[in-house]
Amino acid sequence: EAQVTQNPRYLITVTGKKLTVTCSQNMNHEYMSWYRQDPGLGLRQIYYSMNVEVTDKGDVPEGYKVSRKEKRNFPLILESPSPNQTSLYFCASSSRDRGGEQYFGPGTRLTVT
């Protein structure tokens, strides 16, 4: 089954404790992205990647890092989480094809206290 998976699905952590949210897709997609969803703001792109070792900032990159060492994986790293990073995070992937839609993972709900 074609899918994007994220782990963990729920995470409660404390300020300053480094964490990683994993994202993996099995569709051999070139493009992968991370979004955060906040009430009233819709989804905002954090980082995206065009292919292995190629990443770039989205609209709200501050406080986040990413890496793309393998085509299927695109982890999101919070080196020193803060309460304003409490949010719902989505990973997405799409093919290079013109008509390629973005497939979204199930989401990770992060709470930083």
Place this chain on the structure above:
Amino acid sequence: AQSVTQPDIHITVSEGASLELRCNYSYGATPYLFWYVQSPGQGLQLLLKYFSGDTLVQGIKGFEAEFKRSQSSFNLRKPSVHWSDAAEYFCAVGAISSGSARQLTFGSGTQLTVLP
């Protein structure tokens, strides 16, 4: 920079009634337009998309949307709403430029409530 406006934060309709969710976009070239639906606690599911061609696009679950370039709109419609359509709906505009990845800009969403 592209942007999307969904002017209705919350819409309530009765089951069986027709539905129209509004979406206005701002983009300098021909846009790629999408409607996604998010059920409570779920991820986003693509309802339909527009890239070119026929301006009336059919999607899943009986939804359709019409691209109107002159009005910069891409409104979502359904002739008869079902209780299971209660969810949050997001309009998005996508851009692909040379050397860049596909970037989606989302609207803030419209929450749909369906009354029995």
